[in-house]
Amino acid sequence: xxxxxxxxxxxxxxxxxxxxxxxxxxxxxxxxxxxxxxxxxxxxxxxxxxxxxxxxxxxxxxxxxxxxxxxxxxxxxxxxxxxxxxxxxxxxxxxxxxxxxxxxxxxxxxxxxxxxxxxxxxxxxxxxxxxxxxxxxxxxxxxxxxxxxxxxxxxxxxxxxxxxxxxxxxxxxxxxxxxxxxxxxxxxxxx
Amino acid sequence: xxxxxxxxxxxxxxxxxxxxxxxxxxxxxxxxxxxxxxxxxxxxxxxxxxxxxxxxxxxxxxxxxxxxxxxxxxxxxxxxxxxxxxxxxxxxxxxxxxxxxxxxxxxxxxxxxxxxxxxxxxxxxxxxxxxxxxxxxxxxxxxxxxxxxxxxxxxxxxxxxxxxxxxxxxxxxxxxxxxxxxxxxxxxxxxxxxxxxxxxxxxxxxxxxxxxxxxxxxxxxxxxxxxxxxxxxxxxxxxxxxxxxxxxxxx
Numbered sequence: 001x002x003x004x005x006x007x008x009x010x011x012x013x014x015x016x017x018x019x020x021x022x023x024x025x026x027x028x029x030x031x032x033x034x035x036x037x038x039x040x041x042x043x044x045x046x047x048x049x050x051x052x053x054x055x056x057x058x059x060x061x062x063x064x065x066x067x068x069x070x071x072x073x074x075x076x077x078x079x080x081x082x083x084x085x086x087x088x089x090x091x092x093x094x095x096x097x098x099x100x101x102x103x104x105x106x107x108x109x110x111x112x113x114x115x116x117x118x119x120x121x122x123x124x125x126x127x128x129x130x131x132x133x134x135x136x137x138x139x140x141x142x143x144x145x146x147x148x149x150x151x152x153x154x155x156x157x158x159x160x161x162x163x164x165x166x167x168x169x170x171x172x173x174x175x176x177x178x179x180x181x182x183x184x185x186x187x188x189x190x191x
Numbered sequence: 192x193x194x195x196x197x198x199x200x201x202x203x204x205x206x207x208x209x210x211x212x213x214x215x216x217x218x219x220x221x222x223x224x225x226x227x228x229x230x231x232x233x234x235x236x237x238x239x240x241x242x243x244x245x246x247x248x249x250x251x252x253x254x255x256x257x258x259x260x261x262x263x264x265x266x267x268x269x270x271x272x273x274x275x276x277x278x279x280x281x282x283x284x285x286x287x288x289x290x291x292x293x294x295x296x297x298x299x300x301x302x303x304x305x306x307x308x309x310x311x312x313x314x315x316x317x318x319x320x321x322x323x324x325x326x327x328x329x330x331x332x333x334x335x336x337x338x339x340x341x342x343x344x345x346x347x348x349x350x351x352x353x354x355x356x357x358x359x360x361x362x363x364x365x366x367x368x369x370x371x372x373x374x375x376x377x378x379x380x381x382x383x384x385x386x387x388x389x390x391x392x393x394x395x396x397x398x399x400x401x402x403x404x405x406x407x408x409x410x411x412x413x414x415x416x417x418x419x420x421x422x423x424x425x426x427x428x429x430x431x432x433x434x435x436x437x438x439x440x441x442x
Contacts, residue, residue, distance in 0.1 A: 007311065012286040014262045035323060044312055100392040103386035108411060110314050110357055112388050114236055115193045132194065132341040135269055136289075136314045175267045175289065177231065 003027040004061070005052055009175065012072065015174035019181060023186060029061050037188060038065055042074030043161040046098070046139070047086035050078060059091050066081065068165050070187045076168035077139060085139050091164050093164030094146055096158075098139045106153045110138045115171075117149040117159050123167060124160045125184050131179045133171040134158070138168065195405045196236035196412035197426060198390065199227060199419040203242050203272075204254045220327045224300050227284060230419070232405045233426040238264070239292065239360075239414060242272030254282045261287025269317055277310050285310060292360055295333035298340050298347070302352060308355025318356035319389070320348060322377070323364035324388040329377055333376030336364045344377060347385055352387050360384060360414065362392040370418070378408030390414050398424060398432040405438045406417070 001012060003025045016023045016039075020144045023039075024031065032038060040062060044048065053059045062069065062079075071079045083098035088100070103109035115123065116133040128149070140157035143150055151159040151170070160183075161168045167187050173180035202209040203433060227238055240260070242253045257270055270283050270362050271292030273406045279290050280291050294336035295319060297303050297308045307316050322329045322344040359374035363374035373391045388411035391404040404410045418424045430440045 007284060007315070010285060011289070013259060014266065016263065017262065027232055037395075043314070105382055105409070108386070108388045109386055111193065112314070112358065113193050113196050113411065136267075140315075142240050172267075175265065180265065 001025045001039040001041060002032060002058065004056075004058065005044065005049065006041045007074070007115075008172065012039060012041045012174045015181070015184060019184060019188070027056065029057075032061055033065065035067065036130070037067055038062075040069060040071045040075040040079075041056065042076070042078065043136075044061045044074055045079060045085065046083040049074060050088050050090060053078070055124060063091055063093060066165060068167060068187065070189060071166070071168040071191065072174070073080055073137060073170060073172060075141060075171055076158075077141065079168055080141055083139060094141070094144070094168070096141050096144055096164055098141055098168075100139050101129040101154050104154075107127050110136055111140075111153050112136050112143065114176075115151050115153065115159075117151060119150040120148065120160075122148040122162055123190060124183065126182070126186065128182065128186075129156065133169075133173070133179055133183070134177040135159075135171045137170060192439045194236070194441045195410070195433065196390075197234075197401070197440070198237045198239055198414040198427060199230050199235050199243065199411055199426075200239040200287050200392075200414050200416045201420075203240050203253065203256065204244055206256050209243065212400035216393040223256060224263050227260050227264050229269070231266045234430055234441070235266065235426055237266060237412070238268040240268060240270045240272075242270070244273070254286050257283055257286040257288050270290070271317070272318060275300075277306050278354070280307060280311065280315075284315065289359070290317050292319045294319040294321065295338075296349070297423040298331060298342055299334050301350065302417055304354035304356055305352055308357070313355050313387075316356050317358045317360050318348070318351040319360040319362065320344060321350070321362045321364055332364055336362075336367070337358070345380060348381055349384055352385050357388065358388045358411075359391060360390040360392055363394060366394030367392070369394055372396065373408060373410070373413065375403060375408045376398070376400050378404060379386075382409035388412065395424075397431050401429060401435055402436045 149160040196200035269290040392412035
């Protein structure tokens with residue numbers, strides 16, 4: 001798991017411990033590159049987080065990884081090309097722009113709580129359709145050709161994505177009870 | 192569809208749950224970790240832990256407890272009680288808490304909301320507001336409702352949102368402990384006024400009260416303590432009731 005100033009590193013670590021997964025939290029490039037799988041957690045603000053990663057050249061390390069990589073929440077958003085959150089250039093693994101939800105009295109922002117996965121496919125298959133996972137976010141990635149699961153809020157958005165070895169979820173599998181554990185296992189068990 | 196959240200609240204003193212708890216056969220009902228795990232298994236959507244320890248020394252044990260809770264449960268939880276500064280929050284978040292709630296300290300020093308949301312993000316900050324009706328106005332009270340303040344509910348909630356709070360936890364002091372239902376009118380007004388989620392608290396006595404808070408009050412979540420702790424309302428039964436009343440819930 002990539003060590004940086006993300007807010008949910010401890011929670012993701014606890015989830016991996018509950019699943020009895022061997023893991024290490026590190027920002028050493030060599031260790032990250034040699035790992036079987038890499039998790040890129042994330043809670044925070046896009047521009048300051050991208051700056052932090054760039055200063056340590058961790059963005060280039062992540063882009064260059066060839067083993068399975070899972071981006072969580074802000075991690076997923078930073079894998080896109082651009083975020084409207086403080087007009088931030090991101091890693092461009094997915095060629096998408098991250099947008100902000102438009103709030104109204106029927107759609108509060110942040111989008112906080114348990115919402116369902118629909119149109120599940122690829123690595124989010126296996127009984128996960130219509131299941132609930134936990135979200136906390138104000139920005140979202142629109143549905144695109146790499147979307148692996150959709151969730152509906154002010155409009156349908158990408159709850160999960162995959163492009164080659166890069167996996168990503170907008171929700172928090174580490175906080176999504178049994179369903180979240182299943183999503184983590186789907187990622188961890190893929191070759 | 193985004194579902195309405197059911198949130199049991201646990202008061203913690205010196206690392207132990209305070210109110211008598213007999214809703215389920217636990218090895219140790221005073222152990223917050225055991226209780227939290229039981230609620231998570233029953234389908235609670237989130238949990239809130241309020242530290243009511245009297246001294247700073249005792250509060251240090253709270254961070255250790257937060258770590259134990261985070262290690263065990265796989266749903267989100269909020270911690271609150273005695274938070275006065277950015278320095279108070281960091282160890283709680285590093286221990287695995289998902290959000291913190293602030294109350295009296297924010298009334299005294301509103302800039303605390305700005306400081307916390309800038310340091311940790313809005314999604315971490317729940318502004319808890321205790322208010323009661325006074326001469327036709329909802330007046331904010333502090334220190335568990337014991338002390339008056341110069342703030343009014345609606346303007347203070349709006350200011351909290353503008354300063355960067357991610358959610359409002361509104362407790363009606365007039366309804367709290369009555370078991371006569373949540374305060375619906377102010378909930379409706381808060382919903383019209385704010386664009387951040389609102390958690391209703393105070394007055395839950397039966398399942399119908401929860402349905403009212405969601406359908407009439409338009410609350411995004413509802414919090415209760417004793418009705419859950421004493422087994423008067425079971426969370427699985429409550430959620431089925433809500434589903435049958437067309438309230439979207441996670442089952």
